[in-house]
Amino acid sequence: MIVTVTANPSVDRTVTLPGPLVRGSVTRALASRAEPGGKGVNVSRAVQMAGMPTTALLPARSGDPLLTGLDAVGLRYRTVDVTADVRSNLTVTEPDGTTTKLNLPGNPMSPADLSALTALIVESAATATWVALCGSLPPGVPDSWYADLASLLAPLSCRVAVDTSGAPLTAIRAAMPDVAVDVIKPNVEELCEMTGADLDLLERSADAGDFGPTLDTARSLQQLAGCAVLATLGAAGALLVTAEGGWLATPPPIVPVSTVGAGDATLAGYLLATLDEATPAERLRRAVAYGSAAAALAGTQPPTPSDLALAAVHVSEVATHAV
Ligand SMILES: O=P(O)(O)OC[C@@]1(O)O[C@H](CO)[C@@H](O)[C@@H]1O
Secondary structure: OEEEEOOOOEEEEEEEOOOOOOOOOOOOOOEEEEEEEOHHHHHHHHHHHOOOOEEEEEEOOOOOHHHHHHHHHOOOEEEEOOOOOOEEEEEEEOOOOOEEEEOOOOOOOOHHHHHHHHHHHHHHHOOOOEEEEEOOOOOOOOOOHHHHHHHHHOOOOOEEEEEOOHHHHHHHHHHOOOOOOOEEOOEHHHHHHHHOOOHHHHHHHHHOOOOHHHHHHHHHHHHHHOOEEEEEOHHHOEEEEEOOEEEEEEOOOOOOOOOOOHHHHHHHHHHHHHHOOOOHHHHHHHHHHHHHHHHOOOOOOOOOHHHOOHHHOEEEEEOOOOO
């Protein structure tokens, strides 16, 4: 069972434009769609599409449009009942695949609701193989909450994955290596935030086809954190650095439609592959195949196994040195 936690879920509204977004003008959009979203929800949806058991944990009031959306797709979830509607996040997509996102802060969470969510997570983790802690935290949730949760989960047999950003990521980083996390999924910017590496340098090297500095930065984080580092590289793919080695994977060419949820699909692919006890290289292959399949789908749609081009993902083992 893969349990996901989304403390700040969203209804994702995607607006499709006929051309480039022009700020300050009226644009006639082509279409719009609304889907249940939030990072953990997206991970659960991809896991569900792969036919594996999953439960999404989130705060939402009974009857919230987000839950109606999850009921429509038959996703198993457990909630802490709150009063306010789940936030709506807006995505604007342009024909070349450029994706612009406007995310709201989410509704403040009361201490009582946060305690109830924490208890629900610990209870659900008892039967979980993985607990994935995903996304931003709404106002009222301390930045250290993920780090505190990881400590609460440490005595249990589940493994813990973390995919967050900003202050909660900084707090997780500050708690390392004492915090029991099995895999962390930063993008390159977050990798730099966690290690103090020079983002410009990593981006310039990557643009020139040299992922060495990024791999070495991921190795530094792996050594500091003591956990696997699955770093997403956007259209360039992803890398995985574990205590055993380092791997780089590049995706097949795709026509990007919406990159929303691609990182979540990447994490889902990685977690699913661990259930099959796949090698690190095969875990990374599955992760990248999931991420690139998600980017080729409109809105926040989760890919299904039939969307994956596994054989077209190129995985190579690479040397890494901590910097
Ligand atoms: O505001 P957060 O929690 O960082 O991210 C929320 C979000 O952008 O993440 C998902 C895509 O990864 C979307 O479904 C959702 O709108």
